[in-house]
Each structure stands twice: as structure tokens, then as C-alpha cells.
Amino acid sequence: MSKYPPSFDTSQLMYRAEELVAAASNRYKITVQVANRAKRRRYEDFDSPDDQTMKPVIRAIIEMSDELTQPDIIGG
Numbered sequence: 082m083s084k085y086p087p088s089f090d091t092s093q094l095m096y097r098a099e100e101l102v103a104a105a106s107n108r109y110k111i112t113v114q115v116a117n118r119a120k121r122r123r124y125e126d127f128d129s130p131d132d133q134t135m136k137p138v139i140r141a142i143i144e145m146s147d148e149l150t151q152p153d154i155i156g157g
Contacts, residue, residue, distance in 0.1 A: 097146035115141050
């Protein structure tokens with residue numbers, strides 16, 4: 082039994098992570114940014130255990146790659 086939703090695709094996650102690293106000027110900084118966002122999300126989601134279908138690090142990678150490929154998400 083998998084902990085992740087059926088639409089979770091590890092190859093897609095790897096592709097998104099590679100996109101983030103390739104777009105960053107410094108691999109260390111992007112890694113720290115992903116870790117910080119995951120940590121922040123972990124504490125935000127701590128109050129609602131129902132919504133923990135994805136690990137915070139995976140969610141952070143997906144969100145950051147979406148922000149990278151779709152800048153209109155941030156700009157509103």
C-alpha cells in the first residue's frame with residue numbers, strides 16, 4: 082500500500098528537481114531553499130494531519146518548480 086496518491090510519479094518529481102537545480106545559479110542555495118520551504122510547510126501542516134498525503138519536501142519541490150515554470154502564479 083502506497084502512502085502517496087495514485088497520480089504521484091517519481092520520474093516527474095526527478096524531472097522537476099533537475100529543473101530546479103539547472104535553473105539555479107548555486108546548487109547549495111536551491112537545496113537550502115527547498116529544505117526551508119519543506120520545513121515551513123511541515124510546521125504549517127502540523128495542525129491539520131488530514132492533509133498529509135505528500136511529504137513536505139516533495140510538495141516543496143513541486144511548488145518551487147511550478148513557480149519556476151509558471152511565473153504568473155506568483156505575480157497574480
